[in-house]
Amino acid sequence: MGVVILLVMAVGVAAMLTRKLPTAFALVLLAVVIAFLAGAPLTGKESVLDTVLQEGASALAATMIAILLGSWLGKLLEETGIAGTLVRKIVEFGGDRPVFVALGVLAVSALVGTVTGSAPAAMLAGLIGIPAMIAVGIPKVTAAGTVLMGIAVGVPFELPVWQFFSTALDLPIGTVRGFMVKLFPFALVAAVAYVLVESRRRGVEHTWPLKAARTRPSRADRRRRLGDAPWYALLTPAVPLVLALGLDVAIIPSLLGGVLYALVTTTRPREMNRRLLRTLYGGFEVAAPPIALFVAIGILLAAVKLPGAVDALQPLVKAVSPQNTVLFILVFTLLVPLCLFRGPLNVFGLGAGIAGVLVATGIYPAVAVLGMTASYNQVFGVSDPTSTQTVWSAQYAGVSPHQVMVRTLPYVWAVAFGGLCVTAFTEL
């Protein structure tokens, strides 16, 4: 039966790869099929309807709220001009040294990456950051990659991701945080190396473009016209981080703290209510795709954790899972490309299910699975040419997502290798 389950998973991957089915729908279908194959009854204890669909759907509720709050804060950063002001200051101070601008945008991306991660962060930092880098002479592929690598520096400290790993792998937040702190230096070094090395290799680029940049007044433009955010408001992205990392505050209150800080530092009391509601509802829109995905992942996790599924999969997975430290690092480093192109190790896809299998069957300790998935997440978040943030950044810079993948993959592959080494030597 285990073989059949794996075959079903393969079909699911094929459906996602060929875009026959959106990832979230494919995962729910997979979960239901796996549950039936595992011999689960329709209703009652450990059943398809009550356990997998009912309980699974809300299993990651805390993650969903965290994502929503992150998106809310992201909307506030945009509307209050905090993100735009940060980029403008960087260009004013260092515009004639393109590397300085790139490093600055990298830092801004990292900061907003800790707040929302993925696509919203890319837009927040990239909307002004990417054209600003291109305007000072950074080549387009480097510019797109810089925003993505920057977000990946923030991702180890992305609070909704902590919540996700904590719930999905059943680990205390402190343990998740402990590993992320060790993963962070690898992401940071790789990102700074990316900017420095690529700037050295590609130099600067200037064009005489056919189309002169022209003002197209948009709604966002008019809002930004309201002026610069005050300097102390620029600290907003760091607030949730200081609360959660420094003061040990739980994740949802930490994010709420960020929302409050952004509000009181930028908004007159009369306008607070309207701004809060407007940005909150805007946040829902931004958070819709990841929340849909987390509903589906919760359902898939519930399915692979059914006793029938665990029993069927355990001997198979155990037979192919390397136990030796060096082999663990080697095998999982070589498997890195499988988290690209909606592949089976994509953490926000079937990869979450596989992580669930590894934990439920007890093949690796949950902390080791955390290390593995978090390492893969560093690759997926930057280089996957099918993920929203990579597609958006590349296209906004005027290059193809594949170009960005080729240029960034060596760096993030090294980060994954580093993360897997830490995992193997400390947790296995």
Add this chain to the structure above:
Amino acid sequence: MNDDHDLDLAVRLLAGTPTHEGRDPALLGQWARTASEFGRRMTVRHQTVRVVERDGGLEAGLFARYRSRPPVVEVYADTVARAERLVAERGWRHWFPEGSVRAAALAHEQAHAWLHHAPVRAEFKRALGHTALRLGRRRLYAYVAGADEIAAHAYAQTACGLGRSPLLLTEALAAAVSFESEN
């Protein structure tokens, strides 16, 4: 009259450059004037840069591109040819003599290369006079995004003896090309 229109084009270019959203148009006008003046007066010591002719510029939306590593200027022959035809169609020959588009493209990119020299950059920033930080009597001048583009066009206009700013060509050609692709 024509100078006013050229200046207006330069201001619009600045206004459309990121980081200038919501800036006072008067300030943008002052920067555009200063940058044009700086570009006109620039004495560019030409580097020996390899020049290559390429195709596909209309598709990529480029007249020319300068890359510093290794130093190379790419001139897009199809865009240049199309621009020459446009000059003839509009009766702008007295402003843009035969062959001047390619010369302007080269001069534009040479100007970019020149503007990367540290002393030139510092002088340019001082001329623009935008303050990033003031500490007592010392002040740190800010970089003005888009200003080097205006200086590069002004330099090309002077160096190639053009009657109008190459920005006029940019705008007219962009309009013509998008009109053709829509019909």
